[in-house]
Amino acid sequence: MTTMSMKKGVQPVLTMILVLLVAAAPLFMSPSNVQLFIFWGINILLAQSINLLSGLGGQISLGHAAFYAIGAYVSAIFMVRFGFPLYVTILLSAAVNALVGFLVSFPAGRVREFYLAMMTLGFGFVIEEIIKEWSSVTGGVMGLSGIPSPKLGTMLLFGIKLNLIHYYWIVFLVVALIVWMLRNFVQSYYGRSFLAIHRSELSASSIGISPGRVKQLAYTMSACLAGIAGALYAHLMAYIGANSFGMMQSIEILVMGILGGFGTIIGPILGAGFLTFIANKLQFIKDYQLMIYSLLLVISFLFIPRGFAGLLGIRTALSKEKRLQKVQPISEVKPLRIPGREARTLSYSPHHKKLKVEGVIKDFGGLRALQHVSLELGQGTILGLVGPNGSGKSTLVNVINGVYPVTEGKISFGKAEITNMPTHAIAGQGIIRTFQDPHNVGNMTVKENLLLGRHQKYQSGIVSCVLNLKSSLLEEQEMLVKVHEMMELCSLAQYSEELVENLPYGVQRMVEVARAILAEPELLLLDEPAAGLSEHEMQELSKLIRYVKTLGISVILIDHHMEFLMGLIDEVIVLDSGKIIYSGDAQGMQTNQQVIEAYLGVANHA
Numbered sequence: 001m002t003t004m005s006m007k008k009g010v011q012p013v014l015t016m017i018l019v020l021l022v023a024a025a026p027l028f029m030s031p032s033n034v035q036l037f038i039f040w041g042i043n044i045l046l047a048q049s050i051n052l053l054s055g056l057g058g059q060i061s062l063g064h065a066a067f068y069a070i071g072a073y074v075s076a077i078f079m080v081r082f083g084f085p086l087y088v089t090i091l092l093s094a095a096v097n098a099l100v101g102f103l104v105s106f107p108a109g110r111v112r113e114f115y116l117a118m119m120t121l122g123f124g125f126v127i128e129e130i131i132k133e134w135s136s137v138t139g140g141v142m143g144l145s146g147i148p149s150p151k152l153g154t155m156l157l158f159g160i161k162l163n164l165i166h167y168y169w170i171v172f173l174v175v176a177l178i179v180w181m182l183r184n185f186v187q188s189y190y191g192r193s194f195l196a197i198h199r200s201e202l203s204a205s206s207i208g209i210s211p212g213r214v215k216q217l218a219y220t221m222s223a224c225l226a227g228i229a230g231a232l233y234a235h236l237m238a239y240i241g242a243n244s245f246g247m248m249q250s251i252e253i254l255v256m257g258i259l260g261g262f263g264t265i266i267g268p269i270l271g272a273g274f275l276t277f278i279a280n281k282l283q284f285i286k287d288y289q290l291m292i293y294s295l296l297l298v299i300s301f302l303f304i305p306r307g308f309a310g311l312l313g314i315r316t317a318l319s320k321e322k323r324l325q326k327v328q329p330i331s332e333v334k335p336l337r338i339p340g341r342e343a344r345t346l347s348y349s350p351h352h353k354k355l356k357v358e359g360v361i362k363d364f365g366g367l368r369a370l371q372h373v374s375l376e377l378g379q380g381t382i383l384g385l386v387g388p389n390g391s392g393k394s395t396l397v398n399v400i401n402g403v404y405p406v407t408e409g410k411i412s413f414g415k416a417e418i419t420n421m422p423t424h425a426i427a428g429q430g431i432i433r434t435f436q437d438p439h440n441v442g443n444m445t446v447k448e449n450l451l452l453g454r455h456q457k458y459q460s461g462i463v464s465c466v467l468n469l470k471s472s473l474l475e476e477q478e479m480l481v482k483v484h485e486m487m488e489l490c491s492l493a494q495y496s497e498e499l500v501e502n503l504p505y506g507v508q509r510m511v512e513v514a515r516a517i518l519a520e521p522e523l524l525l526l527d528e529p530a531a532g533l534s535e536h537e538m539q540e541l542s543k544l545i546r547y548v549k550t551l552g553i554s555v556i557l558i559d560h561h562m563e564f565l566m567g568l569i570d571e572v573i574v575l576d577s578g579k580i581i582y583s584g585d586a587q588g589m590q591t592n593q594q595v596i597e598a599y600l601g602v603a604n605h606a
C-alpha cells in the first residue's frame, strides 16, 4: 500500500473516531458542562455569521445581535403560540432572518465604513426597542417565558421528550453540517467573490462581480445563520428577554470573530470557544465585561491581527483543488466536459464586437478631462493610447468600463449601448480592464486570484456549491485546468501557492493581466501594464499581449514606454488636455508635429 493510499484510508477512520468522541462526550459530563458546550455550538454559529458578513464580505455590523434576537423570538413564538415542532421553528427562524437580512442589504449596501457602522448600530437598537415595546407578541420588558426547553424536559420531538444530551446532539449536528457547508461555500466562486469585494469593489466589479449581489447574499446568509443560533438559544434558555440581545451581545459576536480570525473557517470556532469558556469563568466580574472585550480587541489588533487562526498559521484554502486532486491530479484532467455544457478552452473565439465612443465629454467640476472624444475599435486590433500626464488616458478607460459616468456622449459595444452601465455589467459585455496599480486580492494566492478571473464563466448554483454536488466540482476542475494552463503560459506556475501581496511588483502585474485574460474578454483595457517592469518582464508581457491578439481580442493599451508600445500596437490615439490630437498608425505619429510638441518631445527629454 502506498503512503498516499494509507493516508486516504486513515483520514476517514480518524474523522469517525473524532465524531464518536464528540458525540459520546456529554454522556460523561455534568449538565452544566453539557450546557456550556451547547453554548459553544451556538456561539460558533454566531461567530461564523459575522465572519461571513464582515470577515469575508467586508461589511461592518455593529448590531448583529438583532438577527440573533429575531431568530430567538420567531422560534419561541411559533412554538409557544402555535405548537410548531423544533425543526419547523428553526427553519422558520432561518427563513424570516434571511428575508430580513436580504431587506437590510439594500440600505446597508449603499453606505460604507462609518455610515455602515452607524446604520447597523441603529438597526440593533431598533430591533431591541421593537422587542421591548411590542409586548403583546414578545412579552415586552418582562420577556418571553414558558418556551419549551430540553433543560426543563418540556420539549417534545417526534413524541420523544428531549433532554439536554439530546439537545447537545442536535446542536452538534446542526453546527457540523453548517460548518461543512460554509467551508464548501468559501472554497467556491461565491466565497472568492466575497473576499474580492471585501478587498476592492472596483477591482471585483471590473472582472464582472456585482457588489450589490454579493452584499445581498452576505446579509441574507449571515442573518440566516444568526437566526438558527437564536432559535437554538431560545430553547436552551426556556426564557428570552430583550436584554440578552443588546449592544453587549453584538460586541461579543464581533470579538469572537475577530479574535478567532476573520476570513477562515477554523478561526471563529476557536474564537467562539475562547469566549464561551472564558466568559463562563469570568461570571464574577460581569460588570467589567465591556472593558474586557475592548481590551481583548485591542490586544488582538496589536499582537494577533489575524486572530488565533493567524497565530496558528491556519489559512482556509479558497478553492477545492486539494479535494479534486485526491480524485485525479489537475495536470491529468484533459479534455474536460461537463454533461450538457460546451467544453471551453483558452483559445476561444470572441464575438468580434466593435467599440464605438461618440463625442464623449467628461467633466470633474470645472475641469474638462475629456473633450468630445470619439473613436472606433474593430476586432483583434491593439490600439495604443498615449499622451502627456493628465491628458485623460485613464479617464477615457474609466468611462469606457463604467468607473466614471460620462458628462455627455455615447459609448456602445457591439449592439449594446454601455454608456454609464455599472462596471460589472460592462465586464459582463466582455470589456475587462487592469489598473495602473495592480488591483489583485493581496491575501489570496496567485491561483485563487486567477480563479477570480473565471468568475463570470461559472454556472453552478449556490446549493450545488455548498453541497459540493458533482456538477459544481467538475466545473471547479474545469476552471482550475484553465488557470493552470494560464500559469504555464505566463510563467506564474512557480508562484501558484504564494499570496499575491508577498510577490514582486512585476509578478503582481502579470497576475492581473492573466486574470483579465482568463475572463475571456472581447476587449481588454490595459492601463500602463509595463510601468515598473524590468526588461525581461516587459518582454514576457509583450508575448502575452501578442498571444491575446492571436485570440482575436481587441486591446486598448495605455503606456508611456514607446519601445514597448511600438512593437505591439496597430493603431494609436494621442490625447492632449482631453482632446484627440492624432489618430492613425504609429509611424505617422512619430512624425506628426503636434504630437512631437505636445508629447514626444517631452517624452524624449524625459
Ligand SMILES: Nc1ncnc2c1ncn2[C@@H]1O[C@H](COP(=O)(O)OP(=O)(O)OP(=O)(O)O)[C@@H](O)[C@H]1O
Pocket (backbone or CB within 6 Å): 364, 367, 369, 387, 388, 389, 390, 391, 392, 393, 394, 395, 396
Ligand atoms: N476622480 C477624479 N477627480 C477629479 N479629477 C480627476 C479625477 N480623475 C482624473 N482627474 C483629472 O483628469 C485629468 C486627466 O487625468 P487622467 O488620470 O485621465 O490622465 P492620464 O492621461 O491618465 O495621466 P497619467 O499618464 O499621469 O496617468 C487630470 O487633470 C486629473 O487630475
